Amino acid sequence: MYFYSAQTNWLSRTSLPDAENFDNTNGYHTHMKRIVDLSAADFRNAANVLSQYSDPDLQACPTYHLLEETINVWSKGVQDSSEYYLEKAKS
Numbered sequence: 737m738y739f740y741s742a743q744t745n746w747l748s749r750t751s752l753p754d755a756e757n758f759d760n761t762n763g764y765h766t767h768m769k770r771i772v773d774l775s776a777a778d779f780r781n782a783a784n785v786l787s788q789y790s791d792p793d794l795q796a797c798p799t800y801h802l803l804e805e806t807i808n809v810w811s812k813g814v815q816d817s818s819e820y821y822l823e824k825a826k827s
Contacts, residue, residue, distance in 0.1 A: 737778065737782045738779065738782040738783065738786060738802075738803060738806050739799075739802040739803070739805065739806045739810070741775045741776075741778040741779040741782060741814075742775075742779050742806050742810035742811060742814050743810065744771065744775040745772060745775040745776050745779060745813075745814045745815070746810060746813060746814070748768055748771040748772045748775060749772050749815065749820055751764075751768045752765075752768050752769065752772060752817065752820065752821075753765055754824070755821045755824065755825065769817045772815075772816060772817045772820065773816045773817050775814075776814055776815060776816040776819075777816070779811075779814045780814075783811070786803070
């Protein structure tokens with residue numbers, strides 16, 4: 737879930753319109769915003785659960801390579817829609 741929620745977050749953010757073009761009456765806009773926000777929340781919840789396990793326990797998991805990839809590549813960029821729009825406004 738950790739890996740897939742990060743992937744979902746990254747990919748769904750590419751479908752968000754610019755903040756000035758976001759339309760709360762547009763079902764596509766609100767749907768994509770919901771996916772971004774829920775995937776960020778799922779990612780953070782999964783990270784919290786994973787933090788309760790020891791490294792040897794995690795390393796014994798057959799999908800440990802996905803955990804490593806998520807930590808090293810994807811985790812730094814997971815954002816909810818508010819964080820995403822705030823970052824874009826700063827750039």
